Amino acid sequence: MNAPAVEITGLVKRYGSTTAVDGLDLRMERGTLLALLGPNGAGKTTTVEICEGFLRADSGEVRVLGLDPSRDGSALRPRIGVMPQGGGAYPGVRADEMLGLVAACAANPLDPAWLLDVLGLSGARKTPFKRLSGGQQQRLSLACALVGRPELLFLDEPTAGMDPQARRLVWDLLEALRADGVSVLLTTHLMEEAETLADTVVIVDHGKVVVEGSPQSLTVEAGEAAQLRFKARTRLDTGLLTAALPEGHLVHESAPGTYLVEGAIDPQVVSTVTAWCAQQGVMPEELQVGRRTLEEVFLELTGRELRA
């Protein structure tokens, strides 16, 4: 039987007096996409770098494709692809040279010219790394992680700094890779990225797993205590709306321009909310019942915002 893509038990990593990872457990099955989500400094990069074999754990067990990254690095490296945070390349190297160099180290690489094309970099293939835009550097870095046909990809904030079009292109590529059976572990600050791509979301805070599950299971409200949310202009008089609703309902502005109505949500409550908005000349946009965002899940569990 195949070992899991990644299995971590009781991982601890300290930098001096800072405990970056504090007893983290995680299991990721093969052929799945797992998103590590958490605020700045939560320990995501440290965890990923230990899995990649770049850092050593202080304690705990880490197995990647059944191997110990600190001991079995030479067996593991050809089987994984790594995209570090912020890329990383010689400033003067041209895009096609860079990818060609990485491809030359792989036993059975993908065609670098094809990969540059897929990632929308054909026009920039002769451009030195330092003159590529941030988003292009990120895409080149992703191409380098992919060119060796890895079984498992580690991507540290793969779409940070990309415009929405490039981000969509990368998401499509990651979905295609997953459909091909490649396992992907990525870190992200973007809720939408995690919700769109991930089979499993693992929310990390202070070096520990706070909660994990599918985006669906984490964001769907349990039981009847559902929630209605909508967006509108900021600073609506939530006291007035609360007063218009049956007793036991509470309305608050959870973030500027985002409103939550808590309490049992039935068709009458939805109708009262929209009628009240109509009276105020307010358009309730993105009105949803029964789903929280990952941001709200985090807030509920830790009392803090996910985005620092």
Ligand SMILES: Nc1ncnc2c1ncn2[C@@H]1O[C@H](COP(=O)(O)OP(=O)(O)OP(=O)(O)O)[C@@H](O)[C@H]1O
């Ligand atoms: N080389 C280092 N030396 C000292 N402290 C470090 C080092 N690398 C990370 N840390 C600290 O360890 C903690 C975890 O950092 P890490 O980079 O793993 O978090 P992260 O979740 O990836 O954050 P971000 O989202 O900002 O990348 C932070 O408090 C950070 O300041």
